[in-house]
Amino acid sequence: MGLLLANTPAHDGIAGLLDAHIAVPGTMLDLSVAHWVSDGLLAIFFFVVALELQYELTRGDLNSVRKALQPAIAAAGGILIPVVVYLMIAGGAETSSGWPIPTATDIAFALGVLAVFGRGLPSAVRVFLLALAILDDIVGIIFIAVLFAKDLDFVMFLLGVVAVAVFAVxxxxxxxxxxxxxxxxxxxxxxxxxxxxxxxxxxxxxAGVMLGLVMAPKPADQTRHVLEPWVNGIVLPIFAFVAAFVVIPQVSPTELSPAFWAIVVALPVGKILGIALFGWVAMRIRPKGAAPALPFVDILAAGALGGIGFTVSLLLANLAFAEDAVIRDQAILGVLLGSLISLVLAAVIVSARARGYRRAMAIA
Structure with a gap:
């Protein structure tokens, strides 16, 4: 919807609203409406992600090296190969900073596609996808914290850490x-x-990540179940609207930024190659007592699902090219198109695998 309205006569009115600033009296906070969404509302999304991370790392499918090794290797491939693909296409000085963009996986969208098209798939596929997507999120969070911090004020940050500790207590x-x-x-x-x-x-x-990670386990689980519907139904659609509010450039394809093409290729191609190849290797070196190896085609399906970047990729695109609005908007378009290609590809592969499993169960 954001992309559609950005390319209609309503553009100027909505753009003016998104650029309007709202300040908090007595503080240093003076942000545009668009930044209140990406910095404020999206912090709630990351808070919920962190609650899920906490569960998986302490009591779930990533609470031991034995459980985490295979998805960790696959996730590494799903990060490294897209970066290589991106830099091969857009490694120039103007666009090289966008290399983190195609490394992200949108858990909500990926699991949604799996739920719609994957009826009959073994639960091991969902567990594998969830684990590697969560590890993906951890890396994305590190990228956001390390690569895009600017003019760091250590006193303010340490005071923030103190507030997080109080929240934990x-x-x-x-x-x-x-x-x-x-x-x-x-x-x-x-x-x-x-x-x-x-x-x-x-x-x-x-801040949302830190708060989610330190919350006590029982209230963390209860809070996650309460907030997830609100995040999926309100927070993410609002962020998607604001992030996708870009004008489609009236240029020929050859005039588009290399960043656009790099993301369009790296999300579907880089992700599926990286996750499938590294995942196949991981299944060959399973530690003793690990879950049974997944068939290569199932890993391929997980790789296609991993290319659905959307939320975190959109945020990374905004951060990587914050100083260049033209490249930023084209990078956002690349995320939307690359994720859409991955979504269609994943739907086809997942549907085919699910039909195969259902047939096998019917024969048995």
């Missing part, structure tokens, strides 16, 4: 009659932590 006090006042205090402390991190030069979404 409060989350362990959520019991009995004190639940409501403690929960209110947690929300206020969480907002303070976000504001301090945002003011420190570290991207504000990292």
């Amino acid at each position: 409060l989350s362990r006090m959520l019991r009995g009659g004190a639940r409501i006042p403690v929960a209110i205090a947690m929300v206020l402390v969480g907002l303070v932590a976000w504001g301090l991190v945002a003011s420190s030069g570290v991207h504000a979404t990292i």
